[in-house]
Amino acid sequence: MNDYEIWFACAKLSCNIKNKLINKFKNVQNIWYYSTHDEKCTYINEKIKNALLYAWNKENIKSIKDNIEKNNINVVTITDELYPKALKEYDDSPYMLFYKGDIDRLNKNKSVSIVGSRDCSSYGVNITNIICNDLSRNNINIISGMARGIDSIAHKKCIENNSYTCAILGSGIDVIYPRENKNIYDEIIKNGCVISQFPPGTKPYAYNFPIRNKIISGLSEVVVVIEGSEKSGTLITASSALEQGKDVIAVPGNVFSKQSKGTNKLIKDGAYIFTEMKDIYEILNMNYIKNSFNNNSKMTSIEDKVYNKINTTPIHFDEVLRLTNIDIKQLYEVLFELQLKDEIMCLSGNYYVRNNKTV
Structure with missing residues (x-):
């Protein structure tokens, strides 16, 4: 990790533009040179050039580097082999990921994302436990967002089984949100991974979470939706998955329950319906054998x-x-x-x- 990589990661440009620049100029040092020394370079327009120049803040770069070293944060860029292969398929994947734990496991096993309501019912809790218990026993990575409710239940079950789980944050890697999930955060790192695309110190702003949701869906082969209201952020993750060409499977629920209105609508709109564990394994093209x-x-x-x-x-x-x-x-x-x-x-x-x- 060098100053140029941090500079480029912090530039206020879309992931799509950053990846186009990387593909064109091969590395961030070249991007720096052409944006600051070559006035004849027409590929980098004034708007992009200004954003790159504005991001070159030595104090900010040093602060981020110090934070990374102080908190034992790992960094991987999209040009590294360790970067999750599933994300490399998309033009809008983040240039840099900050992480703690074992990120390499994401490149080795199949992954399933589990998302759902923060205000979950006992029905949702039970279904989450059953699904995560079965998937983890078959060495399938479980991805979620470490939010209250279904996310936390999913991570806890993996921790209980001493199996791999990966939490994607909507804040900096050093900003635990919600605060009551600090124990979950610490336990995940021991045998799994915590990832953020946001620089250390970034607060959990509301607009970060739809961006975070793209990583949750992008890392997995299938997204399992367990409860969610009609306006739930869970549906944003499902929408991101569909845009990425991923399969979505939803758990049906009581038609009178607000927690199930979103999942029932997903099924109505064409999502796979979850009725038994076999449904998930069929999407993964795996033979299902009951434990x-x-x-x-x-x-x-x-x-x-x-x-x-x-x-x-x-x-x-x-x-x-x-x-x-x-x-x-x-x-x-x-x-x-x-x-x-x-x-x-x-x-x-x-x-x-x-x-x-x-x-």
């Missing part, structure tokens, strides 16, 4: 107690809680385990039903 431990594991006494209250007629969580008289937090955990063992299914509206197994 054998699920079917072979015997039920514990408390799991058996809960299972006996659930049959082929859907029953609401509150009714299961009343009939079993189990602590609410523990009941959620037991229900989740029963889903992993393929004994029951969680339906929209927080209803549960026995899984109708067929041989």
